[in-house]
Amino acid sequence: MQRLARFKLDEINQNAIVLFEHYDEIIKIIRSHLPPSTATLFAKPEIKSDQVTVEWYSELEGQPYLVSSNESGNTILQKIAPLIQQRLNAINSLTQSLTQKGLITPEQNAWLTQLVEGASHDTKQIYLVNNEPVITGWGIGKKVEPPAPPPVVPLTAPKHRWCYWLLPLLLLLLGLLAWWWLNREPVVPPKVEPPKVEEPKKEEPKPEPPKEEPKVEEPKPEPVQEPPKEEPKVEEPKPEPKKNCRVVEKPTDAPQLAIIFNNASGMRYTLLESAKKVAIFDEKLRNPAKYGITQQDVYYMYRKPNRSVASKKSVAELINNIPTAVDIGLVELKSCLSTSKKASYATNHGIFTAAQRSTLKAKLNKMQVRENQVPGTPIYEGLQKALTIIDGKEREALIVLITEGNGDCTNRNVCELIKKEAKERPKLKINIVNINSPWHNTDCLAKTTGGEILNGDMTNQVKLTEAIKKSMEPVQQEICDE
Numbered sequence: 513m514q515r516l517a518r519f520k521l522d523e524i525n526q527n528a529i530v531l532f533e534h535y536d537e538i539i540k541i542i543r544s545h546l547p548p549s550t551a552t553l554f555a556k557p558e559i560k561s562d563q564v565t566v567e568w569y570s571e572l573e574g575q576p577y578l579v580s581s582n583e584s585g586n587t588i589l590q591k592i593a594p595l596i597q598q599r600l601n602a603i604n605s606l607t608q609s610l611t612q613k614g615l616i617t618p619e620q621n622a623w624l625t626q627l628v629e630g631a632s633h634d635t636k637q638i639y640l641v642n643n644e645p646v647i648t649g650w651g652i653g654k655k656v657e658p659p660a661p662p663p664v665v666p667l668t669a670p671k672h673r674w675c676y677w678l679l680p681l682l683l684l685l686l687g688l689l690a691w692w693w694l695n696r697e698p699v700v701p702p703k704v705e706p707p708k709v710e711e712p713k714k715e716e717p718k719p720e721p722p723k724e725e726p727k728v729e730e731p732k733p734e735p736v737q738e739p740p741k742e743e744p745k746v747e748e749p750k751p752e753p754k755k756n757c758r759v760v761e762k763p764t765d766a767p768q769l770a771i772i773f774n775n776a777s778g779m780r781y782t783l784l785e786s787a788k789k790v791a792i793f794d795e796k797l798r799n800p801a802k803y804g805i806t807q808q809d810v811y812y813m814y815r816k817p818n819r820s821v822a823s824k825k826s827v828a829e830l831i832n833n834i835p836t837a838v839d840i841g842l843v844e845l846k847s848c849l850s851t852s853k854k855a856s857y858a859t860n861h862g863i864f865t866a867a868q869r870s871t872l873k874a875k876l877n878k879m880q881v882r883e884n885q886v887p888g889t890p891i892y893e894g895l896q897k898a899l900t901i902i903d904g905k906e907r908e909a910l911i912v913l914i915t916e917g918n919g920d921c922t923n924r925n926v927c928e929l930i931k932k933e934a935k936e937r938p939k940l941k942i943n944i945v946n947i948n949s950p951w952h953n954t955d956c957l958a959k960t961t962g963g964e965i966l967n968g969d970m971t972n973q974v975k976l977t978e979a980i981k982k983s984m985e986p987v988q989q990e991i992c993d994e
Contacts, residue, residue, distance in 0.1 A: 513569045513811050516555055516576050516639050517648040521564050528651045531626050532557040532566070538623050541616065544877055545606050548817055550599045554627065555639075555648045568648035571815045572641040579638045589638065592645050596638075600628050629655060757990040760837055767908035767987045769834065770841035770898040771827065774915040776889040777847050779820040779881050781813055781916070783948070784971055791950040817973065819947045820881045823914050826977040828873045830984060836866035837991045841901040842875060845894045847882040848921030855922075858894040863901050888921025891954060895929060904937030911942045912983045913957065917949030917967075927956035934960050943983040947976065 531538075535556060542551045555568040570576070579585045579592075607624040610616040616624075627650070630636070635653030639646045760766050781790050793813050796803040817825075831840060842861040864872040895911075902909035920926050934940060942957045946967035958965045966983055970976040 513556070513571055513808070513815065514573075514576070515567055515569050516641075516646065517568045517637055519566045519568070519635065519649055519652065521566065521652060528630075529559060529563075531623055531630070531651050532559060534623050537620070538627055541610070541620065541624070542603060542606070543816070543821065545610075546599075546602055549644060550602055553596065553599050553645060553647060554631075554650060555646050557651075566652065570639070570641055570646045572644055572646065574642035576646070577640040579640060588640070592638070592640070596631070596645055596647075600631055603628050626651060757992040759992050763837065764907060766835075766837040766839075766991065767910060768841070768902045769838055769984070769987045770843065770902050770909070770911045772843045772845060772891075772894050772898050772911060772913045772915075773823070773827075773876070773879065774845045774889055774913070775820060775879050775881050776845060776916070776918065777882050778889070778916040778918055778949075779823070779947075780818050780883075781948075782815045783817050783819055783822045783973070783976065784815070785813065785948065786969070786971060787948045787950045787967075790948060818881070819916060820879075822973055822976050823945075823947065823980070824876045824879065825973065826980045827914070828876055829977065830981055831869055831872065833981075834984065834987060835989070835991045838866075838987050840864050840869075840872060841898065842872060843894050843898045843901075844879055845889050845891065845915075848888055848890050856893065857890040857921075858897055860897040860901065889915065889918045890922065891915075891918075891920045892922060892924040892926050892929060895926060895957075899933060899937075902940070904933075904940030906939070908939045908986070909937065909941070910984070910986045911940070912945065912980070913942060913954060914945045914980065915947070915949075915954060917946045917951035917953060919951070919953035926954065927960070930957050930960045941986060943986075945979050945983050 535554075539551045539554070539556075552570065552572055555570050558567045558569060559565070560567065579588050603624060607616075607621055607628075611621050630651030631647055632655050633650060633653035634655075635649040637648045639648065758767075785793075790813075793809075796805050797810070800806075834840065841863045844859040844861060846857045846859070848855070848857050861875050891913075898911050902911065930942065940961050942961045942963040944954055944958045944963065944965050944967075946952070946954070946965065947970050949967065952967075955965055957963070964983065966979040968975075968979065970979055
């Protein structure tokens, strides 16, 4: 997080302070339904202890540039204004939609409305960070009203004064007409000469026309017989190509899918950093005093989109493409607080049918990353619970583990567990999505079951989505209708 601006309040605006206190809640709603760029439009306000100073922060990286009020600044503002308005309109539409569906409270509706209105206050300042607009000073000023139009002065119809000069004009015309009548010249009729009589001309004898010789008729050519027309061939319809789909004669023939979602503290790391940088920082974080790690450094490495938020977004998009005949199970992993084998830190959320996909998305959205810095993940217990909701013996079963690569925090051997299960479940496969992690403690799960390990570069949302999509390919084949 980098600081962009600092404001002094002349009078403490209680409405603004209440709005600032719910900033995280408001932004969470926006991020859950709209692109991250819409949420980053509003800088994060932080009220200092004096209750007068407000500092504004942005999670975006790069050199901030203040859009000034001069000529060059106005030119830039004209270019980015449609983009800003588009994002504000998106928030308004989202607010109306969520309110109609009863998904937000009246208070949340009011906060979202105040947030958008605050973007038009006279205190706002617009920064550009990596060509992305960020608004500071929102919510603490007054709304800028457009200037009132000038009053319309009614036009008074002019009085008709033409009658005053019409009478002299008529008198002048009458005078000219009388003068012409008195001074006109008499009309003299033209002289008519008698017509001349011409003598008739003698006609010369006409020569007789030559006699025409009889015409010899040329023989008419014999009619040429046209070849018989061939009847058009009727092409037989080509058979439709066979669908490349999975034949399911009964519901138990359809494959199963179980998603194990890691919500341990390691998923708080940002998606935007590579595995190498994460490993270096994680090592320094174990001894922050030695390496001079500040809380600001931690916030930077935890900036959004983090691994958890990005993964949930990708999964929510991809489950729509899973055939309706495939049931989906969900298991959530949390951080271990002890090494006790009796403690439970994995939650089985159950199996979701095609009609329950929206419920599954809601479960995903409610999952939160644990904030405690405890190393390791309860992978062993998570696998145990996932194995209870899938078959793998007679029915194809796929487990997709979305993780950051840590080992089991209870020191149990997950490799031995899967070796034993793989012998009894020949149709079981485990694919692993290892997000930008330098650790490979879970690789044996995929290798034992003939699955795939996806651990390439996933430093943006598109790359992560492609990796998770590839991990789900074994159950994405279309189910035949017949």
